Amino acid sequence: MGIGQVAIAVAMTLQMARLSIADPIARAKLVRISDGLVIAIAVSLPWSTSATGILLVVWLLALFPTLEWSHLRRELMTAAGGLPVLLVLLGVLGMAWAEVPLLERVKGLTGFFKLLVIPLLLVQFRRSDNGMRVFFGFLIACIALLIASWIVAIWPDIPRGSRDPGVAVKAYIVQSAEFTICAAGLLYFVIESARDGRWTTLMAPLILALAFLHDIFFIVTSKTTLAILPVLILIYGARQFGPKGLVGAAAAGLAIAAALWTASPYLRDRVTSVFSQIEEFKYENKSTSTSERIVYWTKSLRFIENAPLTGHGTGSVPEMFRRAASGYSGVWAEASTNPHNQTFAVAIQLGLLGALVLWAMWVSHFLLFRGVGLVAWLGLVVVTQNFVGSLFNSFLFDFTEGWLYVFGVGVAGGMVLRQCDAASAASGRIGTV
DSSP states (O other), X not given: OOHXXXXXXXXXXXXHHHHXXXXXXXXXXXXXXXXXXXXXXXXXXXXXXXXXXXXXXXXXXXXXXGOOHHHHHHHHTSHHHHHHHHHHHHHHHHGGGOOSOHHHHHHHHHHHHGGXXXXXXXXXXXXXXXXXXXXXXXXXXXXXXXXXHHHHHHSTTSSSSOOOTTOOSSOHHXXXXXXXXXXXXXXXXXXXHHHTTOGGGTHHHHHHHHHHHHIIIIIOOOHHHHHHHHHHHHHHHHHHHHHHHHHHXXXXXXXXXXXXXXXXHHHHHHHHHHXXXXXXXXXXXXXXXXXXXXXXXXXXXXXXXXXXXXXXXXXXXXXXXXHHHTTOXXXXXXXXSOOSOHHHHHHHHHHHHHHHHHHHHHHHHHHHXXXXXXXXXXXXXXXXXXXXXXXXXXXXXXXXXXXXXXXXXXXXXXXXXXXXXXHHHHHHHHHHO
């Protein structure tokens, strides 16, 4: 999409927004357009950062005229919708005591902004019945990405530039995160179909799920994903069958892990590389992904210890690492802009107060999806993936991983709330009969 086309799209959206104030028909059109734009964002997210950014702007322009303050206030008064906004507000306040230039403060704040979208999505998909189309669009985009991954794994010279084998666009950590969501959702659907005896509907989803998992375990994956998958297995077992299910899931997980360990040299190499990298760091001070995290986490704890309550201010992370790198050599001399841990990334800037709000937000979103059904499971997968992944990365502040969380929680959360509203209305009608 060219700049002229973007300008025309924005102008048309603004014109429709003005009409919607006085014209209910135009407002209804904007509601449909805003739903369609979220589907388009879900399709673009695995593939293009630029397209996603443009669609986000157009979507917000289409959405705002359709919002009612009473509905937005209702979501802001809940933990699931209000805590993300509170974390952003703390980020704004944190600019006041940061001892870095204004540009770095603003740059630090941009990582928080996407959280403001969560209550907007909760409102939109609490009223909309198009939520499942968003996840279906994301699945279609990931299937296309899966095919592209196979192509570049077979012919690694096809993509331009230096990329990891099996990665057509973006990075392997992003791709494996997206494939994990797809595989988890498809396998849930397969198990529920088998439980209900719908055998004819489960073959295609099962094949797709196995294809996503094959890519993760045999072609390209991140160590973060290898930590996330066992947690999802345990959560599923406990969620479906209680304590006995937890034990059964652990046993099944160990059996699957043993089989994969035997079958996949790539998987063995990814796991054992962690230990070899630790040895290289210990004896050679060599810079690797594992040694970098050890160094960054060690330094982060020192930063937090020096300003435990309110932190060093928004945007202070790069400056803190620059200062800490002075006088060192090897990996200790690297001046990172990212501690590779979401809690540390927040606590360095906003102290334990900010970290407390962050964890409260995760807990509130986890509890939002404590119900049953595919939608609740998808939301739980997104929250679990972000939480576990954020132990090793700053996922909320990264573009794709952050927006995956925002749209996953927002869309699935709105759908769960819509189901609750329908259930409440039905029980009310039964009570009056």
